[in-house]
Amino acid sequence: MKKFLLLLLNTFSTPVLIIIEDIGKLFLLLGRIFHLGWKLLLDPHRLRRFYYRPILEQMAETGVNSIPVVLTTALFTGMVLAVQTGVTLEAKIQGTSTFIGNIVNLALVRELGPVLTAILVTGRIGSAMAAEIGSMQITEQVDALHTLAADPIEYLAVPRFVAVVVMLPLLTVLADVLGSLGGWLVASFHLGLSSNVYWSGAQDSVMLSDIFSGLAKSVFFAVILVTFALYRGFNTRGGAEGVGRATTGAVVNASISILIADYFLTQFFALF
Amino acid sequence: MIKISNLHKSFGTKLVLRGIELDVRQGETMVIIGRSGEGKSVLLKCIINLLEPEQGHIWFKEQDILQMSDRERERLRHHFGMLFQGAALFDSLTVAENVSFGLRRLTNYSEEKVLHIVKEKLALVGLKDIEDLKPAELSGGMKKRVGLARAIAMNPEVILYDEPTTGVDPIMADAINELIVEMKRRLGVTSLVVTHDMVSAYKIADRIALLHEGAIVEEGTPAYIKRSRNPLVHQFITGSSHGPIRLV
Numbered sequence: 001m002k003k004f005l006l007l008l009l010n011t012f013s014t015p016v017l018i019i020i021e022d023i024g025k026l027f028l029l030l031g032r033i034f035h036l037g038w039k040l041l042l043d044p045h046r047l048r049r050f051y052y053r054p055i056l057e058q059m060a061e062t063g064v065n066s067i068p069v070v071l072t073t074a075l076f077t078g079m080v081l082a083v084q085t086g087v088t089l090e091a092k093i094q095g096t097s098t099f100i101g102n103i104v105n106l107a108l109v110r111e112l113g114p115v116l117t118a119i120l121v122t123g124r125i126g127s128a129m130a131a132e133i134g135s136m137q138i139t140e141q142v143d144a145l146h147t148l149a150a151d152p153i154e155y156l157a158v159p160r161f162v163a164v165v166v167m168l169p170l171l172t173v174l175a176d177v178l179g180s181l182g183g184w185l186v187a188s189f190h191l192g193l194s195s196n197v198y199w200s201g202a203q204d205s206v207m208l209s210d211i212f213s214g215l216a217k218s219v220f221f222a223v224i225l226v227t228f229a230l231y232r233g234f235n236t237r238g239g240a241e242g243v244g245r246a247t248t249g250a251v252v253n254a255s256i257s258i259l260i261a262d263y264f265l266t267q268f269f270a271l272f
Numbered sequence: 273m274i275k276i277s278n279l280h281k282s283f284g285t286k287l288v289l290r291g292i293e294l295d296v297r298q299g300e301t302m303v304i305i306g307r308s309g310e311g312k313s314v315l316l317k318c319i320i321n322l323l324e325p326e327q328g329h330i331w332f333k334e335q336d337i338l339q340m341s342d343r344e345r346e347r348l349r350h351h352f353g354m355l356f357q358g359a360a361l362f363d364s365l366t367v368a369e370n371v372s373f374g375l376r377r378l379t380n381y382s383e384e385k386v387l388h389i390v391k392e393k394l395a396l397v398g399l400k401d402i403e404d405l406k407p408a409e410l411s412g413g414m415k416k417r418v419g420l421a422r423a424i425a426m427n428p429e430v431i432l433y434d435e436p437t438t439g440v441d442p443i444m445a446d447a448i449n450e451l452i453v454e455m456k457r458r459l460g461v462t463s464l465v466v467t468h469d470m471v472s473a474y475k476i477a478d479r480i481a482l483l484h485e486g487a488i489v490e491e492g493t494p495a496y497i498k499r500s501r502n503p504l505v506h507q508f509i510t511g512s513s514h515g516p517i518r519l520v
Contacts (some may be wrong), residue, residue: 035387136362139358139360140360144360144362145471146320146322149350149377
């Protein structure tokens, strides 16, 4: 028994230690981003001179260029949700499909809008970010930044962090709106529900606190996805294979963490 | 100018530098030769503070770099320029933006003056009318030259060259060697070059040092190195696979 326990400890101790070390480094990176971001805020001249353009460019890449994929996904998610709830409700109790507006909109605003948008942006932006910084790491561009008096965290991480944290909630709002429209399209034209019933259902069910909790979630998800992407990027080792590993790691780690965080955030917001 | 004493650096359990002793004099070109993976680039990165050694001293003008605060180290970097092995140009920036990167961040020069310096430094490395090109549009040799222009943009006192002739054809390699000699002659800089290219080493070096198993095992002028009876030196400079330097 003792031998078995020792074997078990030996087998699992190294991976567990690596995970703990990774989590520690992740928080150190996050702390450094906040610290350098704060210092930049206190130095508006420097912020304007060196970071105005990079932040706007990252915002365009993260936000504007993600609009088509987020909108398409949200629209069809709303439509599918309307079909599924409408058909299921009607099959159980006749006449209950009038609740489609309530269910679709509440599900979108509280859960699907923030989570789906975060997962989509993780796939699109998180992977690209990890790959870009990973390539810079293995081609010594990150070292070159050091030698040219530029802190890589300040120069590469802060603008990306700001862009994702600002743009993800805005994309979430767009996803909520398009998802809701998708639900309305199906409810009105496919299931024959009147528009008034759909929208009044939405109004009755969605409170201001639901919108707030959805947006607050998206801010947390943004922090998670961008921190994982940057961390994996900056810790890339070993050529093209390493860049591949960093990209996959960023997407997998961020996606899982977003889903786990969603549960705890939902529990937290349920308290209010 | 640069004095290194008892420098140790390891990665995990792998000991890379095991007590480096080296003295680089002002205005000279010191070439460090050695097999790939011996830690030549690690040594350069320790000097420029990209890596933190576990033990030892690096003095620059009588000041121990490793005892300095982060702010002092940051300031010290302005005295150094570095040409990286693959040039390490920033992909997303143009040639002009690459060369002017340090100037823009560390000086308050007008845009006009910055562009004038960019043109001047590019001309010094034999390039013109490429300011608006992106690194992807340049050949390997041009990238190295732009990398060198970026390294000298702030008029450093020391230039560190990491394998400057690796990955370019022999003619371009010779052109880069001539540039290194020219930099020393025109700018009076101190140069530290790591390479395993002996043609390059003989052409540019005032002194050559052989790095083997983490330590400097021989050091002297090119003529002295050529005549050396040290079997390690002899095997390396003749490029023989037989001798005390093991392949694995």
